[in-house]
Amino acid sequence: MTGFIAIRRTFGRIVSTLGGAVGTVIIVVVVGAAILAPLIVTHDPDALDILNRFSGPSAAHWLGTDHLGRDLYSRLVFGAQVAMLVALIAISSALVLGTLLGILAATLSTRWERVILIVFDIISSFPSLVLALAVVAVFGPSTALVTAIVAVTLVPHFGRVARAQMLTLRNAPFMEAERLLGTSATRIVLSHVLPNIAGPLVVLASIDIPVVITIEAGLSFIGLGVRPPLASWGTLIYDGYAYLSDSNIPVIVASAALAVATLGFTLFGEALRDAVDPRLDRGGH
Amino acid sequence: MTADSSAIPPVIALEDVSVVFGGKVRALDGVSLHLHRGEIVGLVGESGSGKSTLCRTLMGLGEPTSGTVTVGGEPLGARLARDRLGFRREVQMLLQDAVASLSPRMRVRKLVEEPLHVHRLPLEDGRARIEVLLKRLGLPANAMEKFPHQLSGGQARRVAILRALVLRSQVIVADEPTAGLDVSVQGELLNLMLDLHAEFTLTYLIVSHNLNVIRRITTRSVVMYLGQVVEEASTAALFRTPAHPYTAALLSTNPVVDPAKRRKRIVLHGEIPSPINLPSGCRFHTRCPRAAARCAQEVPQLRSVGEGQSVRCHFPLTDDMVAA
Amino acid sequence: MAAHPDAMVAIRNLRLDARTEQGPAHILRGIDLDFARGRIIGVVGESGSGKSTLVSCLLQLLPNNLDRIEGEILFEGTDLLKLPPAEMNDWRGRKIAMIFQDPMTALNPLFTVGTHLRDILRRRFPQLSRQEIRERSLAMLNKVGISDAPTRLDAYPHQLSGGMRQRIVIAMALLVEPDLLLADEPTTALDATVEAQIVELLDRLRQDFSGSIVFISHHLGLVAELCDDLCVMYGGAIVETGPVAEVLARPRHPYTRALLDCEIEDGQEGRLATIPGEVPSATWTMDACIFASRCVHAAEVCRQGPPALLPAGEGRKAACKRSFEVLP
Secondary structure: OOOHHHHHHHHHHHHOOHHHHHHHHHHHHHHHHHHHHHHHOOOOOOOOOHHHOOOOOOOOOOOOEOOOOOEHHHHHHHHHHHHHHHHHHHHHHHHHHHHHHHHHHHHOOHHHHHHHHHHHHHHHHOOHHHHHHHHHHHHOOOHHHHHHHHHHHHHHHHHHHHHHHHHHHHOOHHHHHHHHHOOOHHHHHHHHHHHHHHHHHHHHHHHHHHHHHHHHHHHHHOOOOOOOOOOOHHHHHHHHHHOOOOOOHHHHHHHHHHHHHHHHHHHHHHHHHHHHOHHHOOOOO | OOOOOOOOOOOEEEEEEEEEEOOOEEEEEEEEEEEOOOOEEEEEOOOOOOHHHHHHHHOOOOOOOEEEEEEOOEEHHHHHHHHHHHHHHHEEEEOOOOOOOOOOOOOHHHHHHHHHHHOOOOHHHHHHHHHHHHHHOOOOHHHHHOOHHHOOHHHHHHHHHHHHHHOOOOEEEEEOOOOOOOHHHHHHHHHHHHHHHHHOOOEEEEEOOOHHHHHHHOOEEEEEEOOEEEEEEEHHHHHHOOOOHHHHHHHHOOOOOOHHHOOOOOOOOOOOOOOOOOOOOOOOOOOOOOOOHHHHHOOOOEEEEEOOEEEEOOOOOOHHHHHO | OOOOOOEEEEEEEEEEEEEEOOEEEEEEEEEEEEEEOOOEEEEEOOOOOOHHHHHHHHHOOOOOOEEEEEEEEEEOOEEHHHOOHHHHHHHHHHOEEEEOOOHHHOOOOOOOHHHHHHHHHHHHOOOOOHHHHHHHHHHHHHHOOOOOHHHHOOOOHHHOOHHHHHHHHHHHHHHOOOOEEEEEOOOOOOOHHHHHHHHHHHHHHHHHOOOEEEEEEOOHHHHHHHOOEEEEEEOOEEEEEEEHHHHHHOOOOHHHHHHHHHOOOOOOOOOOOOOOOOOOOOOOOOOOOOOHHHOOOOOHHHHOOOOOOEEOOOOOEEOOOOHHHHOO
16 A cells, blocks of 8 residues: 555656566557466367367467467467466565575574575575476476475575565664564564565566576476467477477467567566666656 | 752762773773753763764663663663663653654655554544643644655754654653754744743753753753763853863854853864773873872762762862853 | 856866666756855755766766766866876876775775875876875875874775774875865764764865865755855756855755745744655656756746856845845
8 A cells, every 4th residue: 555656656657668668568458368368269279170280370379379379379378377376486486485484594603604605605505497307306396396396496596685675674774673662572673674675576577587587488398388279389399390390480479479468578677676776766756 | 959858869860870882992981961850950071072972872772881871770681671661651852853764755644644543543643642741832734745855954953852652752852953953943942842842741851052042941061072071060050150171162153143141162172082082090180170190190080069060070160160 | 157267177068978768867957156266165955956966077977877968167278078098097196086985996905094194196296205105195284184104004995993084084184285175974873973073174284285175065054154155056047046155044045945944944933844745757848947846936037047147246146036036
């Protein structure tokens, strides 16, 4: 409620830049497609139509069909849903866990701070691909696993930022004033810390969205992520790649979707970062 | 005000309190300070004098290394363990940077209602009290919808005072209550603090380097230097006849508009020594214009030099010396 | 308004507007002020008075939301506002020096005291030899009261106390041998006993300083003790100027009077004086006396157009239409 005007102003700043406006349009389209997927598809994305393999774009199949005759447009839309869902779940869990660990690292004793930071370093030093390979080798590929792996690799991102923010906040006079008022630690964190460190974390989250989308697509492409027949942009590219000699449309369409979505979220994330940058917040009251 | 209060235990008492950080930084050394109900006590000192540490210790934010802090006769530690929120209601502190002491993303309405939530006080009553206090403190009606950075320094201080008064605090520790305020606003705030003091029988500990403020609103003053109390007296006596050379120097350097009222400036040489490497004997002897050989060897004790006036000096100034 | 015959700097009708979310703000509303050689002028005013912006104009370090600046700042005949940036930069290192409130803004934490002093001397006097630079640096450190000067040359800013740093900054300003020395609240951040040392130092240094010193302060008492002349600013305008002792003994502007009454001094009792009300918003167009809204003497005439800054006695000026009526 109190942040409503601030959010509106921030959003106003984002769309006032070219990149921000383009990014916002792309995000609206991609997120809209993901949410409305069952309503806006023209075919069951898994329905086979062997007779119509590799058909080009037509009135029946807007973007044509793949090697099993499935409707590419519908698969693309459901691919967006998978990408969004993985991004949403992975990033929000990483955000919550990272923020919690970051705040703890900045407030607990030095020993615990070291432990948490070492855990962060270990996670970061592990390439997510290698981690994914190892985990998939043990548990077998699945969408849930992809999400979990991505989430874990992102925890240090948020953890480090949350810790840095908390360190500057820790000695702020208002934190002391709250302690003197008798405010409990939980209440201080919820009412006073989170609102003040949320900005940079949200920016980071938005910048991480395209990263997650590409990791998911990449893992699915090499067969370690989303399993067929579920549509993912990564599996779409993989399938199209196998039959590239028959038709190049699936690869082009899926890659374009991936590229445009990534670009959109990146543009939006950067515009958001600039919009909340306090250095741009001039002009007094 | 202090005359008949000896029988009643002080609201807050520090007895021989020392605070040592990391085993070597002696931030406070054997400090005793009594606050009686209804008193306005001034605490004067420069950086490194230990006045911030004293406030933190008194507010229960740090434990003394030795000595005791008591609240209404009860040890502070026990009081905090038994009734932490009760103590927080009773004793509140106004921080120096008033705007920064208010949570930046909260509107004033939320900030002044927060004490009610934290202390689980009845909301209905509390909100009514807030409305009354808002008018009493002269805050504009639209202040409730503002964020801290939209408040002036004077308004932010009023909001901080309101937060304390909502809790019906009895004792208010004010750290530099007029720092950064324009002179035209400073008087308003001090008048308000004096009115509130009478209205709610508050007890104030005013920490300030502004001697004019101390002189004008306190009844008793304590001067600190390098973690020790060097002089304590009724404010009138302290300003009329300072007994410690440090107090005298402080008073003499206080800039005055009226040439007729200026004292001869006593400029102390050197800087305040580090609390890690304290001077031997009297801590002030390195800068004292009156220092003798004895001062470097023998630590002076706080001793009485007149009614209610005590000084930590081997060679205190006498009345006729100050006049000259 | 005729220029003061011995004025080194003459500021004429200086106006500065800044862009804000509420529209154009009039930060300086037509300043007319002279600085004479060999004198310290104290500029006092509360927040929003424009005293710091005035200093920024003299240095030509203007706020980045600057909208419009007009008028003249004549420094021995040269208008600083018309100087190209490169030339102005040269003036800042040669004719104008500045002492800031926080010495750390003027000191680079990565350089030693010696480096700071050497850089200034090299720029100001390129012909000096290494040895001469060292000698001058040491002499200046002694002059500003720094004992043990040779070791201090190798010290970094963080190794010095606040008072010591301010002495270094003063030394840097004096090495420039400026004609105009600007000091913006140079003692506000210091402890009382250290403040006294710096005030004493400034008091001593002025004896052999031939230029003009502008001392910005919010503290009337300090200005009274240190300065020759006084300039009282309010809401971006000058309300009164004149020799400090006379102005403070018998103010000719109700705001100066009110400010004096707000000073807490010995021997007062009862309630403290205040100035009720607030400074008019900077966006307000000055179509009346700037102080009228808070002035106890305000009358109809005060709301009919702004008063001019007119002579009010020997070397004095005041911007009040009712000055002699209400302040006998």
